[in-house]
Amino acid sequence: MRELVLTEDHVARATRVIPETPASTIYTRAGDADFARRTARVLASRPKGPFLVFAYGSLLWNPTFESVARHAAVAPGWHRQFCIEIFGFRGTPDVPGLMMALMAGGSCSGVALEVAEADVGEVVDGLVRRETPMVDHEDDWRWITVDTLRGKANALVFWAGPTGPAIRPRLPLETVARQLALACGYRGSGAEYLRNTVLSLEQHGIRDRNLWCLQRLVAAEIDRHYPAGAETGSGRAAGA
Numbered sequence: 001m002r003e004l005v006l007t008e009d010h011v012a013r014a015t016r017v018i019p020e021t022p023a024s025t026i027y028t029r030a031g032d033a034d035f036a037r038r039t040a041r042v043l044a045s046r047p048k049g050p051f052l053v054f055a056y057g058s059l060l061w062n063p064t065f066e067s068v069a070r071h072a073a074v075a076p077g078w079h080r081q082f083c084i085e086i087f088g089f090r091g092t093p094d095v096p097g098l099m100m101a102l103m104a105g106g107s108c109s110g111v112a113l114e115v116a117e118a119d120v121g122e123v124v125d126g127l128v129r130r131e132t133p134m135v136d137h138e139d140d141w142r143w144i145t146v147d148t149l150r151g152k153a154n155a156l157v158f159w160a161g162p163t164g165p166a167i168r169p170r171l172p173l174e175t176v177a178r179q180l181a182l183a184c185g186y187r188g189s190g191a192e193y194l195r196n197t198v199l200s201l202e203q204h205g206i207r208d209r210n211l212w213c214l215q216r217l218v219a220a221e222i223d224r225h226y227p228a229g230a231e232t233g234s235g236r237a238a239g240a
Contacts, residue, residue, distance in 0.1 A: 004198060006215040006222075011192045013226040018092060020186040027134035034135055038128045043121065047143055047154035051120045053127065054146055054155035056080055056110035057100040058193065060200035064130060065123045067113040072204065073146040073153070078160060079106035080208060082176045085166045089187045097183030097190045098176060100197070101159040102144075103169060109206045112146055112155050124156075131158040177214055181221030191218055 030038075054075060055063065082098040091097025102108060115123050132140050140162055146155045171179075180190035198211050 004195065004215055006191065006195045006198070006219040008195075009228065010219050010222045011189060011195055013228065014181060014184060014189045014191040014222050016184045016189075018184055018186045020088070027136045030129075030133060030135045030137070034138075035125065035129050038132065038138060038141075039121070039125045042124050042128065042141060042156065045143065049154055051115040051117065051123075052112040052146070052153055052155040053115065053123075054110055054144065054157040055113050056102060056108055056157075057197050059113065060111060060204070061196045063113060064126055065113075065115070065119070068116045069114040070204075071112040071114065071148045071150070071153075073110055073112035073148045073155065075102065075108040075110065075144055075146050075155075075157070077104065077106075078102040078108045078144065080108055080211065081169065082180065082214075083167055083169050083171065084159065084162060085168050086185070088185055090185045090190050090193055091183040092185055095183050096179070097185060098168070098171075098179050099159075099193070101162050101167075102157065104161060109201075109208070110146075111204055112148060112153065127156075127158070136164070173210070173214055173217060177217035178221050180214070181218045182225060191222060194218055 052071070052073075053059065053067075054073060056075070057080065079102065080100050081103045082100050083103060084099040084101050085091075086097045086099050087093045089097070090099070128141070132138070141156065141158045142160050143154050144157050144160060145152055180194055183190040194211065194215055198208070198215050201208055201211070
């Protein structure tokens, strides 16, 4: 595997201690009743076959559940894109971050995580709490068809084709790089999120050309704004 230009040192320089505040989001946090209803909807709409979750971003390196198998998978008609502007988690209201979603067009190589049947209910509850933590995220999940070595399969995916005021589609790669390099929230930095995703994809034999180019641009932006050896005065924090 070729070595990433975006190093752990770049991530450390871009990471700052950011407290979580009520202003960290423009949305309303969901409660237990919201999550229970959302989980029931996902389970009721489940297609036949093994329970698969399509991982294309952070679920690759931080799935939060044990899978019984991992299957190389391609989602036709979708592609990764940093297009969700966030004011918390890995950004702030002053310096918003960007998170990935699947947007229409092209194809996306990822991993289908297979969930043990006995664990499906617990895993879905955990996923909707993690991936859709706000009331406003009620419909930000869907079932898609993926191609695997075993043939076509249905997989649950989060943030495919999102809409709303926080969606910033088709941003120039240079704009995305600048935002990821500067953004940091209470869960860590945009640079860390990108580096972990690229590394995980590479470990699964997946080279995403856009992300590979993006990590070089982000490294250059961090070098420009946070030169090696300079103190930011903000403190450091380990990423989430």
